[in-house]
Amino acid sequence: MTDWDPDQYLRFEDQRLRPALDLIVHIDGSPAEIWDLGCGTGSITALLGERWPTAAVHGLDSSPEMIDRARRIADIDWVLGDIAAWEVAAPVDLVFSNAALHWLGEHELLLPRLTARVATGGTLAVQMPRNFAAPSHALLAEIAATPRWIDRVGDVVRPPPVAEPAFYHDLLRALFSSVEVWETEYLHCLTGTDPVAEWARGTAARPFIDALGDAAGEFMEEYSSRLRVAYPPRPDGTTLFAFKRLFIVGRR
Numbered sequence: 001m002t003d004w005d006p007d008q009y010l011r012f013e014d015q016r017l018r019p020a021l022d023l024i025v026h027i028d029g030s031p032a033e034i035w036d037l038g039c040g041t042g043s044i045t046a047l048l049g050e051r052w053p054t055a056a057v058h059g060l061d062s063s064p065e066m067i068d069r070a071r072r073i074a075d076i077d078w079v080l081g082d083i084a085a086w087e088v089a090a091p092v093d094l095v096f097s098n099a100a101l102h103w104l105g106e107h108e109l110l111l112p113r114l115t116a117r118v119a120t121g122g123t124l125a126v127q128m129p130r131n132f133a134a135p136s137h138a139l140l141a142e143i144a145a146t147p148r149w150i151d152r153v154g155d156v157v158r159p160p161p162v163a164e165p166a167f168y169h170d171l172l173r174a175l176f177s178s179v180e181v182w183e184t185e186y187l188h189c190l191t192g193t194d195p196v197a198e199w200a201r202g203t204a205a206r207p208f209i210d211a212l213g214d215a216a217g218e219f220m221e222e223y224s225s226r227l228r229v230a231y232p233p234r235p236d237g238t239t240l241f242a243f244k245r246l247f248i249v250g251r252r
């Protein structure tokens, strides 16, 4: 299981917040019970609690580091657990997941299983990155496949975990009274040295860093130098990072 570093993840909190807000504004109604699956540090879960202040809000994450950080936020039930094993006694009004379900496979089974835990009149709201063909993600796999690294991290590379938008539409439309699926490509304007590598250090590069231990620095140096070519700094010193994300909102 991937080790998470809450401080590194939160370095890009502002940019990571925007897609979560774009998802939240598409949720109708007044859910009384909300589960945030893969809640991480809990900052988005807290926003759900602010938007629906009378709701019972639960945040679930499999990373002890992330849940420890989330526990600093009051009035939310924080649960250390695996989304794949998540159960509830009765269906709930809102099953929410921002930037987490791409860490789990078999979406053709996972999404219908999560849908079954949504009450009649309730909502499933999901956002996942779909940037796996972009250099930020593809370069990790390319470098891992070179002779220098293949024995150490060749098996860390996995097939792109998020399918085409139409796949989710076809999978879910019979299970909901309405389903919306859409993609947005964000253009993040980043500052600082090697900002795309620093971004990935908090997420997509984590499994490689974990697997490499002491050799992670050398791997990240090679990754960073190739990212500098793929994402050259602009004349004003900023770096533009295009990032595609997929959204699903299903209403039962």
Ligand SMILES: C[S@@+](CC[C@H](N)C(=O)[O-])C[C@H]1O[C@@H](n2cnc3c(N)ncnc32)[C@H](O)[C@@H]1O
Binding pocket: 004, 016, 020, 037, 038, 039, 040, 041, 042, 043, 044, 060, 061, 062, 063, 066, 081, 082, 083, 084, 097, 098, 099, 100, 103, 104, 203
């Ligand atoms: C990129 S972070 C997103 C955190 C939060 N949802 C947010 O938007 O800020 C992904 C989170 O998913 C969690 N995660 C990944 N696989 C998981 C699983 N199988 N069960 C529970 N949590 C998982 C990770 O521990 C991590 O905290």
